[in-house]
Amino acid sequence: MxxxxxxxxxxxxxxxPVAEQRGAPWLIVTLREVTVxxxxxxxxxxxxxxxxLIVGSVVFAGIMGERTTTATVAFAENGRTxxxxxxxxxxxxxxxxxxxxxxxxxxxxxxxxxxxxAKDADLVLAPTPDGYSLTGISDVPADIQSLLADxxxxxxxxxxxxxxxxxxxxxxxxxxxxxxxxxxxQERNSMAMVMGFIFSFLFYMSAMIFGMPIANxxxxxxxxxxxxxxxxxxxxxxxxxxxxxxxxxxxMGQLCLFVGIGLLALTMMPTEIPxxxxxxxxxxxxxxxxLAGFLILAxxxxxxxxxxxxxxxxxxSTGPVIMVLVAVLFTGMYAKGSLLVVASYIPVVxxxxxxxxxxxxxxxxxxxxxxLAVAIAAAWAxxxxxxxxxxxxxxQTGSALSWRKAxxxxx
Amino acid sequence: MLEVKGLTRRFGDRTVLDxxxxxVPANGMTGFVGANGAGKTTTMxxxxxxxxxxxxxxxxxxxxxxxxxxxxxxxMPEERGLYPKQQVLDQLQYLGQLHGMSxxxxxxEALDLLDRFGIADRTKDKLESLSLGNQxxxxxxxxxxxxxxxxxxDEPFSxxxxxxxxxxxxxxxxxAATGVPILFSSHQLDLIDQLCDNLVVLAGGKxxxxxxxxxxxxRASAKHVVVTPPDAGWLREQxxxxxxxxxxxxxxxxxxxxxxxxxxxxxxxxxxxxxEFAPQRPSLAEIYREVIR
Numbered sequence: 001m002x003x004x005x006x007x008x009x010x011x012x013x014x015x016x017p018v019a020e021q022r023g024a025p026w027l028i029v030t031l032r033e034v035t036v037x038x039x040x041x042x043x044x045x046x047x048x049x050x051x052x053l054i055v056g057s058v059v060f061a062g063i064m065g066e067r068t069t070t071a072t073v074a075f076a077e078n079g080r081t082x083x084x085x086x087x088x089x090x091x092x093x094x095x096x097x098x099x100x101x102x103x104x105x106x107x108x109x110x111x112x113x114x115x116x117x118a119k120d121a122d123l124v125l126a127p128t129p130d131g132y133s134l135t136g137i138s139d140v141p142a143d144i145q146s147l148l149a150d151x152x153x154x155x156x157x158x159x160x161x162x163x164x165x166x167x168x169x170x171x172x173x174x175x176x177x178x179x180x181x182x183x184x185x186q187e188r189n190s191m192a193m194v195m196g197f198i199f200s201f202l203f204y205m206s207a208m209i210f211g212m213p214i215a216n217x218x219x220x221x222x223x224x225x226x227x228x229x230x231x232x233x234x235x236x237x238x239x240x241x242x243x244x245x246x247x248x249x250x251x252m253g254q255l256c257l258f259v260g261i262g263l264l265a266l267t268m269m270p271t272e273i274p275x276x277x278x279x280x281x282x283x284x285x286x287x288x289x290x291l292a293g294f295l296i297l298a299x300x301x302x303x304x305x306x307x308x309x310x311x312x313x314x315x316x317s318t319g320p321v322i323m324v325l326v327a328v329l330f331t332g333m334y335a336k337g338s339l340l341v342v343a344s345y346i347p348v349v350x351x352x353x354x355x356x357x358x359x360x361x362x363x364x365x366x367x368x369x370x371x372l373a374v375a376i377a378a379a380w381a382x383x384x385x386x387x388x389x390x391x392x393x394x395x396q397t398g399s400a401l402s403w404r405k406a407x408x409x410x411x
Numbered sequence: 412m413l414e415v416k417g418l419t420r421r422f423g424d425r426t427v428l429d430x431x432x433x434x435v436p437a438n439g440m441t442g443f444v445g446a447n448g449a450g451k452t453t454t455m456x457x458x459x460x461x462x463x464x465x466x467x468x469x470x471x472x473x474x475x476x477x478x479x480x481x482x483x484x485x486x487m488p489e490e491r492g493l494y495p496k497q498q499v500l501d502q503l504q505y506l507g508q509l510h511g512m513s514x515x516x517x518x519x520e521a522l523d524l525l526d527r528f529g530i531a532d533r534t535k536d537k538l539e540s541l542s543l544g545n546q547x548x549x550x551x552x553x554x555x556x557x558x559x560x561x562x563x564x565d566e567p568f569s570x571x572x573x574x575x576x577x578x579x580x581x582x583x584x585x586x587a588a589t590g591v592p593i594l595f596s597s598h599q600l601d602l603i604d605q606l607c608d609n610l611v612v613l614a615g616g617k618x619x620x621x622x623x624x625x626x627x628x629x630r631a632s633a634k635h636v637v638v639t640p641p642d643a644g645w646l647r648e649q650x651x652x653x654x655x656x657x658x659x660x661x662x663x664x665x666x667x668x669x670x671x672x673x674x675x676x677x678x679x680x681x682x683x684x685x686x687e688f689a690p691q692r693p694s695l696a697e698i699y700r701e702v703i704r
Binding site for chain 2: 025028029032036220221224225226227228229230231232233234235395
């Protein structure tokens with residue numbers, strides 16, 4: 001054979017275009033993952049629909065907030081009722097309540113009711129011995145009723161105080177209940193609740209949309225034996241790295257798009273959003289925490305994919321991961337107090353729990369940094385473990401493996 | 412040249428490869444035969460590094476093989492391995508890139524190969540929409556994309572129609588002629604006979620025969636056809652001649668050695684006419700059946 005070699009040297013080497021690797025293999029895999037997904041019609045459509053929903057809901061909330069409730073109130077001509085309506089409008093203005101009442105004086109109480117029946121007025125306001133009655137056709141808007149009640153109370157207080165020869169303030173002395181909240185304030189808490197829900201949902205959605213495909217594509221390559229060809233072409237570790245990275249890039253990209261669009265829409269709203277700076281800062285934290293949380297899940301998804309022997313096996317084995325994700329979702333929606341503090345240090349769960357804490361109160365800076373460090377360390381450990389299982393289980397033929405068996409596998 | 416030395420592999424208590432050694436010379440095709448379960452696929456997977464051996468090594472051009480060498484090999488696994496739901500050209504291009512080709516080179520090469528296999532019109536189709544034979548062609552194309560320095564093909568011809576076999580064999584012969592060692596397994600003995608320059612026979616995890624076709628044929632018991640009208644019966648009395656069959660003037664005989672053959676030829680000529688005196692070349696298929704017995 002050696003004579004053969006000498007007389008006919010290896011021309012294969014000469015014609016081979018494989019001089020050296022052009023670009024790292026993991027990068028090729030990453031780009032592949034991204035381009036396949038980005039070209040996928042259903043992916044594009046879901047992304048666009050979600051963007052539209054985000055913009056739509058922000059705009060809708062803005063419009064609802066801006067909308068002024070107007071009502072025409074008919075009443076039998078008298079000074080007291082006219083005064084009440086005027087002071088109610090004044091009160092609404094001072095409380096920043098978007099209610100506008102139009103006075104529609106008529107000759108008598110019956111005439112007022114007639115106007116209401118003819119739908120020329122929305123409500124009828126009539127004095128009674130105890131105060132006033134408010135009549136509607138089929139309902140009386142609660143916000144208008146409470147506004148008028150407040151105005152009537154102030155009017156009565158003024159009148160009665162005058163009768164007693166004291167000022168209304170003297171009469172009210174000692175009755176004030178002021179509001180003090182230990183954590184944040186009411187406005188901030190409700191903002192934290194809404195944003196917390198949004199963050200939890202985004203995490204859940206992204207982890208599913210981009211995590212599940214890691215498991216699926218791993219098992220697909222295993223099932224079709226493509227992995228044998230791939231493994232001879234590039235180190236198997238690079239294949240896994242490229243796959244995880246590709247989905248991470250996609251997930252982060254989509255998340256940045258959603259969060260960015262949402263924040264942009266919020267800041268462009270004409271009304272001023274309270275705590276917008278807190279929301280923006282926390283969004284940054286959320287993205288960082290998402291990165292760590294997603295890496296952990298990605299390692300688990302990859303290991304699960306490698307342990308399965310067919311796509312069908314995944315339906316069973318991914319159950320626990322999905323339960324963890326649901327737990328994250330519920331933590332984001334319901335966890336409070338010390339439970340939330342504990343959750344904010346548990347990797348994966350911390351991805352939403354810590355941002356929620358940051359939203360609802362002023363947490364010292366070291367806390368999110370410490371929690372993020374814990375999450376990153378956990379991510380590192382999980383990626384190493386996941387890679388180990390992946391590398392060993394991916395070439396195994398036969399039935400699906402359990403975690404115990406997978407960890408015992410030799411190279 | 413690709414060499415395998417002392418490969419041993421066990422699955423649990425079962426030894427599936429036992430000290431397997433053979434070589435796959437450059438400039439030729441080496442057929443790898445053996446019954447189902449003989450260990451062909453396991454051997455090929457070990458050569459490609461998909462599976463580890465418990466002992467023994469693989470050498471390429473004299474040095475122990477490394478992953479970098481394997482990265483330049485072409486491999487076709489037994490269970491076909493490509494992405495069913497992706498476009499044909501697209502995945503060939505991807506595999507080429509993973510083997511270090513530029514995007515453009517990979518595309519050109521893929522189109523060229525698909526054209527040679529007569530499926531240039533299916534480049535944009537998903538792999539799963541192709542017939543099994545055409546999927547097989549794509550699979551072979553995948554292993555040839557990066558102009559591999561060696562080819563390891565597990566059953567490359569199974570399921571192919573005769574025309575596809577022809578186009579594939581001519582392509583493989585072309586690659587072999589450039590000095591690429593090619594190892595392929597097959598159960599089609601006639602094909603092996605027609606294509607192989609070398610043969611490796613595996614039975615129960617052990618090598619039972621290996622070498623060039625000429626060596627194996629020479630080693631196989633040399634039979635001769637002797638035709639001496641009117642009757643060849645006289646051959647029975649000659650010392651050193653084993654007569655396997657006589658039919659009138661025609662006999663199938665086995666000579667003890669070359670000297671005997673020459674002596675018998677002289678005797679035959681003295682007796683009268685000799686219309687045929689020829690060594691009967693056993694086919695590789697016959698050799699296979701013989702060694703496997």
